[in-house]
Amino acid sequence: MTQTRTAVALISGGLDSMLAARAMLEQGIRVEGINFFTGFCVEGHTHAIRSRDRGRPKRNNALWVAEQLGIRLHIVDVSEPYKDVVLNPRHGYGHNLNPCLDCKGFMVARAHEWMLEQGYDFLVTGEVVGQRPMSQRRDTMPVVARESGAGDRLLRPLCAKLLPPTLPEREGWVDRERLFDFSGRSRKPQMALAARYGLHDYAQPAGGCCFLTDERYSAKLADLWRSRGRRDYELDDILLLKVGRHLRPRRNFKLIVAREEGETRFLEGYRKQFTNLTTVSHAGPLALVDGEASEEDLVLAARLTARFSQGREAPRVRVAVARGDGEPRVLEVVPLPAAEIPKEWYL
Amino acid sequence: MSRAVLDARRLLCPLPVIRTQNRVRQMVPGQQLEIRCTDPGATHDIPAWCRLYGHRVLEVRESDGEIAITIEIVGDGAPGPG
Numbered sequence: 490m491t492q493t494r495t496a497v498a499l500i501s502g503g504l505d506s507m508l509a510a511r512a513m514l515e516q517g518i519r520v521e522g523i524n525f526f527t528g529f530c531v532e533g534h535t536h537a538i539r540s541r542d543r544g545r546p547k548r549n550n551a552l553w554v555a556e557q558l559g560i561r562l563h564i565v566d567v568s569e570p571y572k573d574v575v576l577n578p579r580h581g582y583g584h585n586l587n588p589c590l591d592c593k594g595f596m597v598a599r600a601h602e603w604m605l606e607q608g609y610d611f612l613v614t615g616e617v618v619g620q621r622p623m624s625q626r627r628d629t630m631p632v633v634a635r636e637s638g639a640g641d642r643l644l645r646p647l648c649a650k651l652l653p654p655t656l657p658e659r660e661g662w663v664d665r666e667r668l669f670d671f672s673g674r675s676r677k678p679q680m681a682l683a684a685r686y687g688l689h690d691y692a693q694p695a696g697g698c699c700f701l702t703d704e705r706y707s708a709k710l711a712d713l714w715r716s717r718g719r720r721d722y723e724l725d726d727i728l729l730l731k732v733g734r735h736l737r738p739r740r741n742f743k744l745i746v747a748r749e750e751g752e753t754r755f756l757e758g759y760r761k762q763f764t765n766l767t768t769v770s771h772a773g774p775l776a777l778v779d780g781e782a783s784e785e786d787l788v789l790a791a792r793l794t795a796r797f798s799q800g801r802e803a804p805r806v807r808v809a810v811a812r813g814d815g816e817p818r819v820l821e822v823v824p825l826p827a828a829e830i831p832k833e834w835y836l
Numbered sequence: 837m838s839r840a841v842l843d844a845r846r847l848l849c850p851l852p853v854i855r856t857q858n859r860v861r862q863m864v865p866g867q868q869l870e871i872r873c874t875d876p877g878a879t880h881d882i883p884a885w886c887r888l889y890g891h892r893v894l895e896v897r898e899s900d901g902e903i904a905i906t907i908e909i910v911g912d913g914a915p916g917p918g
């Protein structure tokens with residue numbers, strides 16, 4: 490009897506990694522998924538913060554994929570060690586602050602460690618040659634295999650036929666003929682394969698698997714580093730960058746203003762850690778001050794908060810200001826006219 | 837029956853699931869774990885995760901913005917190729 494071979498599949502929650510894992514199941518391989526939480530991940534819950542997105546599924550895509558495939562999923566919190574990938578990428582960044590090549594190397598290396606620890610035979614990813622300008626080029630594929638330590642135990646079923654045979658293929662654990670030769674940015678072959686497998690409901694994230702490929706998000710992250718005079722972050726910092734309007738009227742502080750109820754609820758959880766403002770004479774958003782604000786700065790912050798409240802046209806608006814969980818005091822201010830908010834303040 | 841409690845309040849998804857997963861790994865079949873959390877996403881994710889491993893969800897309670905999910909460990913639940 491032939492031995493059942495086992496593989497760890499990187500599951501991002503998107504279609505490609507789902508197909509790659511499925512292709513292995515088709516060949517009788519036992520598969521377990523692994524998924525990494527970096528802090529920058531785009532997933533259902535992030536959208537669900539905003540009330541208007543409530544209708545969307547709140548599911549975690551990676552868990553969903555695992556359930557569709559009928560495999561177990563191991564989720565790893567890598568948010569701490571991942572900082573080094575974002576802050577010091579050896580291969581640099583893509584169009585935005587996305588260090589894709591280092592990121593792929595990091596994740597494959599982690600998955601490889603898990604593979605060795607747990608005794609799996611090989612590793613599977615959903616990479617496709619030429620799909621991403623940085624991490625999924627023909628010439629960078631060997632870089633990921635080499636730097637991660639996975640070497641030829643790393644199999645990419647979706648484009649395996651375009652790459653040299655890996656150990657699982659040479660050993661006959663998987664049949665190379667039943668693997669694929671997908672390349673380029675077209676999504677058609679993947680969609681056709683999904684249809685063949687009977688998979689109809691899957692996430693198709695625009696851009697990439699994380700916020701670092703987002704231009705606006707990257708601009709906010711760059712601003713955070715600039716304003717603090719050092720490149721560093723905490724998990725809360727990067728979660729907050731996903732939420733609200735961010736305005737920087739002065740170098741020493743920025744204002745995070747909830748755009749609607751769901752965001753207000755989310756920011757409430759941070760109220761105690763920040764100087765915070767809420768309008769009391771009119772309905773309005775919660776705003777947090779990130780940085781050290783002087784008395785004069787707080788008046789400006791209050792006028793801005795008033796600007797985004799129902800009282801924006803009122804002659805005066807009363808705004809409660811509190812430092813962390815200290816006693817709030819009320820400032821009466823004139824809402825800042827839209828014309829006096831320079832575009833550059835918006836991050 | 838003793839019931840272990842996991843405090844995952846204020847953590848955003850998927851962190852409550854990750855903490856649950858890591859705690860369950862140290863438990864044995866038949867034991868119960870109550871996970872306290874505040875992110876409503878956990879009411880989807882934790883049961884979804886349990887379904888993958890065959891653990892049983894005994895109860896999901898919500899009050900005052902706090903959620904308590906009680907699960908029972910079934911089978912080995914251990915990772916690995918088995």
Ligand code: SF4
Pocket residue numbers: 587588589590592593624697698699700701702
């Ligand atoms: S898009 Fe984000 S998660 Fe995906 S490879 Fe690039 S940096 Fe990593």
